[in-house]
Amino acid sequence: MKVMIALDESKGSFYALNWVLSNVLKPVISTENEERENLVYLVHVNLPFQTYVYPAGPVVYTTTSVLESVKHAQEQISAGIFARAMKSCKDLKIKAEALTMRGEPKEVLCQVAEQKQVDLLVVGSRGLGVLKR
Template sequence: MEQTTAETSAAAEGVGVATAQKKMKVLVPVDESDGSFYALRWALDHLFSSSEPQDEQEPNTITLVNVQPVFQPFIYPAGPVVYATPAVIEAVKKAQEQNAANILARALRICKDKKVKAETLILEGDPKDRICQAAEQLQVDLVVVGSRGLGTIKRALLGSVSNYCAHHAHCPVLIVKPPPKLSHE
């Protein structure tokens, strides 16, 4: 029994005990919403140390992902189906790429200000599915998503990316609620 006490007290003092920690891989989806950037700042403040990593501790890694919706080249108005021309399709794809690049550049600046290296990923498709797929493919340990602060009815009608991810991702999902002033903007 005394040996256990000695080991416990040595561990508490940090004497002769190796405290190597596994690095955590974090995925943070970002879009143009304030809620997603609030979640990014929260993750950086709470999961990433601003001090230099020690030899025994590997730094956590963060991957920023932006999911652009698939452009449908046809339109279903009240009348016959209308198809978009190749020039329109190309212009829309370029605009989506530029939008994703701008969002990720803003997120990267926030990471750089906190002295955290980040990787970026641009995906296309349904954000709910693509975020969960990316989390699995990248084998992340945690997904940190923002919440738009929708009420029950709006959430039911519009769907909730954070709710879907919480139920379908292979890893833990942390939903960061924004402060009251951001949640309804």
């Protein structure tokens, strides 16, 4: 079974990951009594950084050093998320692949799900409460 899990820094996304690992991904026995392997795609989507800012006056464009530092910070955040998620997968001996993407999360997640032909796409609740959800 191929499962794609959208991850960010929130508790909800890691709750979804742990729930899937403990409730959905169990060894699946095929008809020839061979175990089929489960595969988890861990996907983190970074929002694109705008290269301009609107201060009180004219438009100000950011410098390349600012862009590089933002990209570096996003890479560090992604690495931290994946380290934590991969540890959970490794503890349960489930094969996982980490993917960092850039763009609008709802669009990118759908594109990757179609491209990888996943059986199940799991996302958290976006941190919304019961009424807003």
